Amino acid sequence: IAAKLADGPLKGKRILVTSGPTHEPIDPVRYIANRSSGAQGAAVACALRDLGAEVVFITGPAAVRPPEGVQAVPVESAREMEAAVQAALPADAGVFAAAVADWRVASASDRKLKKSKDGLPVLEFAENPDILKTVSQMKNGRPGLVVGFAAETNDVVENATAKRKRKGCDWIVANDVSPATGIMGGSENAVILISDDGAEEWPRMGKGEVARRLADRIAAALAK
């Protein structure tokens, strides 16, 4: 693998990226999930790889395929994603682009629920582990740079700034996914990078371009 890594400013750096939705089973044939194509996370993994990083790409069931030249770890549920992240540590940086389901079905059925026999199902939920928060607050072995994402529909800067503080991550890449923006499911993104230095608004651009800019910033931060 080492021979295939690109030469670049991230050479020798190990970076983990989470991406895509998670699927939380209701029964063996049904699930709940977040809307996420996984496109932005895959683009970030590509951009980091192109700068020479060793990328561990932990992905839920996404619409897009994992990029070439990364170590892809496919998972289904949030709990599987959390275990895969823990197994991938230590890392120099972590980028948490996954749209993790906040809740799982508390008592998923191991047999298919039937319409006629079982009546209307009533689902009870349990809270999933917050992977970003757990990694951000690690006492030992925390990656030097932890980057979260925040898809918001309103009060984007306020919500994302509070989220950054609550989780303890270094940066949050925030975006407005309210339907009027047309961002959700599209090929473009308009993000605000929130860090100790405040909120920096980037112009709307392709997801690949957002990823390349972010990778450049990560390379600069890890070089310090």
Ligand code: CTP
């Ligand atoms: N995240 C995570 N594990 C979770 C939930 C979220 O790692 N169980 C990560 C996401 O990958 C993202 C960041 O946390 O990088 C923010 O996710 P978001 O859903 O916006 O945050 P929440 O704290 O779940 O807040 P909300 O109530 O707005 O959903």
Ligand code: CA
């Ligand atoms: Ca959430």
